[in-house]
Amino acid sequence: MSIELNHTIVHASDRDVTAAFLTDVLGLPEAPVYGPFRVVELGNGVSLDIVAHPGPVTVQHYAFLVGDDEFDAIHARILERGLSFWADPFHRQEGVINRNDGGRGLYWSDPDGHNLEIITVPYGG
Template identity: 60%
Template sequence: MSIQLNHTIVAARDKAASARFLAGLLGLEVGAPYGPFIPVTAANGVTLDFADSGTEPITPQHYAFLVSEDEFDAIFERIQRAGLTYYADPRHHQEGRINHNDGGRGAYFDDPDGHRLEILTRPYGSGG
């Protein structure tokens, strides 16, 4: 068996709301609760398992999603409709812009818990 990422746990103040936020923007489904988790599964089978952080502070993480050009258009439209601030760079210096790294398109935005989310149409380093 080759090594593959199977799942990651995403800390949230409200796991159900955070799972709905991500799934709604990406056009994915929220899965049935499993133990303390609410999963959102990407097309490659990797699951983001949302879990309530309780009294623990949330350390923002970065989650990047490789999407097709058509998916980028649809997701970016949902980002704009939701009134979310987006950026061309991970440090949030280029507000209201997207990037064109490696001949593709990319955008960064935050979820309600401060996690930095990214959509990109070409993997970094893939050339242009």
């Protein structure tokens, strides 16, 4: 058996708000409750298990590989919601889509400041 990522736990100040934000912007089904988690299911069988975390949330980075149609739809939802986005992970090039590796990419933040990214081509082309 090969080794694959199955899930990761995402800390959030409000589990329900973060899960709803992710599923809304990414265009995914509502995240069901499983124990203390809201489970955001991704297309490749990996899930983001959102859990309420007491105290400050340590900001993490989550990157999503998407097709061109999904990129356009997510970008449109980001614009519709008035969310800021950047071409770079350091948030220096606001309102710009990058063209790295022959694809497109952008970054935006979730309610707790997690750095989210969508790309249409994996790094390295």
